[in-house]
Amino acid sequence: METFANVVSAVDSFVWGPVMLALLVGTGIFLTIRTGFLPWRNLGYALKNTLSKEARQTTGKGDISPFSALTTALAATIGTGNIVGVATAMVSGGPGALVWMWVSACFGLTSKFSECMLAIKYREVNAQGEMSGGPMYTMKKGIKNKALGYTLGWLFAFFTVVASFGIGNMTQANSITGALYETFSIPSWIVGILLTLFAFIVIVGGIKSISRVSQVIVPIMAVFYVIATLIVIIGNFANVPAGVAMIFKMAFSIKAVGGGLCGTIVASMMSAMRFGVARGVFSNEAGMGSAAIPAAAATITNPVQQAYINMTGTFWDTIVVCTMTGLAIASSGVLGQVNPSTGELYQGSSLTIAAFGTILGPVGGWLVSISITLFAFSTILGWEYYGEKAYEYLLGTHRFNMVYRIIFSLVIFVGSVATLDLVWNLSDIANALMAIPNLICMLILSGEIAKDIKEFQKTLKK
Numbered sequence: 001m002e003t004f005a006n007v008v009s010a011v012d013s014f015v016w017g018p019v020m021l022a023l024l025v026g027t028g029i030f031l032t033i034r035t036g037f038l039p040w041r042n043l044g045y046a047l048k049n050t051l052s053k054e055a056r057q058t059t060g061k062g063d064i065s066p067f068s069a070l071t072t073a074l075a076a077t078i079g080t081g082n083i084v085g086v087a088t089a090m091v092s093g094g095p096g097a098l099v100w101m102w103v104s105a106c107f108g109l110t111s112k113f114s115e116c117m118l119a120i121k122y123r124e125v126n127a128q129g130e131m132s133g134g135p136m137y138t139m140k141k142g143i144k145n146k147a148l149g150y151t152l153g154w155l156f157a158f159f160t161v162v163a164s165f166g167i168g169n170m171t172q173a174n175s176i177t178g179a180l181y182e183t184f185s186i187p188s189w190i191v192g193i194l195l196t197l198f199a200f201i202v203i204v205g206g207i208k209s210i211s212r213v214s215q216v217i218v219p220i221m222a223v224f225y226v227i228a229t230l231i232v233i234i235g236n237f238a239n240v241p242a243g244v245a246m247i248f249k250m251a252f253s254i255k256a257v258g259g260g261l262c263g264t265i266v267a268s269m270m271s272a273m274r275f276g277v278a279r280g281v282f283s284n285e286a287g288m289g290s291a292a293i294p295a296a297a298a299t300i301t302n303p304v305q306q307a308y309i310n311m312t313g314t315f316w317d318t319i320v321v322c323t324m325t326g327l328a329i330a331s332s333g334v335l336g337q338v339n340p341s342t343g344e345l346y347q348g349s350s351l352t353i354a355a356f357g358t359i360l361g362p363v364g365g366w367l368v369s370i371s372i373t374l375f376a377f378s379t380i381l382g383w384e385y386y387g388e389k390a391y392e393y394l395l396g397t398h399r400f401n402m403v404y405r406i407i408f409s410l411v412i413f414v415g416s417v418a419t420l421d422l423v424w425n426l427s428d429i430a431n432a433l434m435a436i437p438n439l440i441c442m443l444i445l446s447g448e449i450a451k452d453i454k455e456f457q458k459t460l461k462k
Contacts, residue, residue, distance in 0.1 A: 005425075012425040015432040021277050024287045027439045028107030031114050034450045038457060039110045039311055045460065046308040047315070055309060062299030063131050066309050068211035069298035073291035073310060075214040076168065076382025077317050078222060079375045080175045080349075081283035083368065086325040087351040090335060093275030095243070096251030098326040100276025101283070105318035108286025112314045114442050114449045117307035118142060119292035120300065121452070126398045130207065133296020134386075135289035135438045136160075136393045142445050152437035153393070156289060159434040160390035166427020168383020169408060170415025172376040177416045179349065183369035192416025195377070200409035203384050206401075207297055210381050221374040222321060228356065228367045229324035235359030236331040243330035251276075284317040288431065289438030293386050304456035329355045384408050 123133030143149035332355035356364025
């Protein structure tokens with residue numbers, strides 16, 4: 001078993017290595033150039049449209065409002081990566097990793113736009129009258145070589161189902177129970193039972209129920225967390241200029257540098273780039289194809305318009321939430337310091353908790369634990385919908401969706417009480433393997449993406 005775990009760990013390191021990161025960011029760069037930088041140029045329009053009254057209305061064909069489609073995707077996207085992932089990147093790659101998270105997010109805007117636009121364009125209505133869409137339908141209907149399209153679609157759906165139980169379920173439940181036990185000493189089995197019940201109550205109602213909860217919980221949890229991080233940043237304001245200077249210095253330094261607010265951490269541009277891009281992609285999921293699944297359920301008349309709305313998910317996730325975490329850590333003075341209780345460097349959530357604690361004391365730990373709980377619970381809800389639609393695609397019918405919902409809910413309890421190193425690595429691999437067919441599909445259909453976005457630009461100019 002130990003040998004198998006080592007093999008899985010090695011495969012995980014390979015699939016999330018330089019080749020995969022280059023493919024993800026490279027596809028984003030290629031699509032950004034091919035679309036004439038229009039997703040960047042129209043970011044202001046996209047943000048304005050997202051926050052408009054019209055985005056909350058259901059007009060046109062679809063199941064949920066454009067804003068609900070975005071918040072359902074954000075429910076799955078804004079997760080522990082925004083708290084734990086940023087901290088991990090800043091320890092492993094230095095604070096300069098934050099800059100490379102921003103760079104990956106900029107090109108990720110176009111990837112997110114492209115996969116969502118295609119998903120809406122090629123969506124279908126199932127026998128229950130609900131919208132079904134996502135990269136698997138795009139591959140099946142949009143790629144001219146039908147054998148290739150069917151193969152890529154099946155692979156994407158299969159890996160999505162696998163990832164939904166791991167990265168979208170068990171690992172999230174485990175993060176919640178770990179955080180609540182560490183901070184409030186609540187036994188894992190109690191948290192597991194409550195999580196399973198709450199999730200099932202929401203999940204059993206399908207996309208409309210999930211979206212109703214998501215459009216309330218996502219804005220509240222994001223605002224709650226941003227305000228808490230702002231308090232920490234303002235409290236450590238004297239360190240902010242040095243912290244920002246350190247972030248940019250270590251992002252572009254050819255030689256390994258450290259010192260200042262970094263404590264014992266020494267890193268170079270290459271390590272900052274590696275960990276920044278990896279954590280950025282992991283956090284915002286641009287290019288993975290996942291956000292395209294709820295985008296396809298939106299009531300919208302033009303696929304490009306909804307794609308602009310869903311594209312902003314990358315902005316909110318990485319440019320806003322991850323940046324706030326990064327600035328709070330960089331200005332706190334705890335980065336690169338040793339945790340007195342363990343004798344090791346502050347890592348992951350303990351680093352973020354220590355940063356919050358510099359201003360908020362023990363309350364900082366409570367706020368981070370509550371944020372992890374909210375972020376991870378919303379991720380479970382969003383990923384249930386991803387997995388359900390992929391499961392429906394594989395079976396060719398919606399009739400067994402309730403079976404998936406029940407199994408998915410029960411697996412939450414398993415994740416709450418189990419040790420998950422192997423599960424985390426397996427689901428991490430499935431998560432990476434989802435991206436490969438999606439990236440191939442976007443590259444094949446890049447001409448179509450460019451044509452449609454340029455056509456819509458004429459409407460915008462009017």
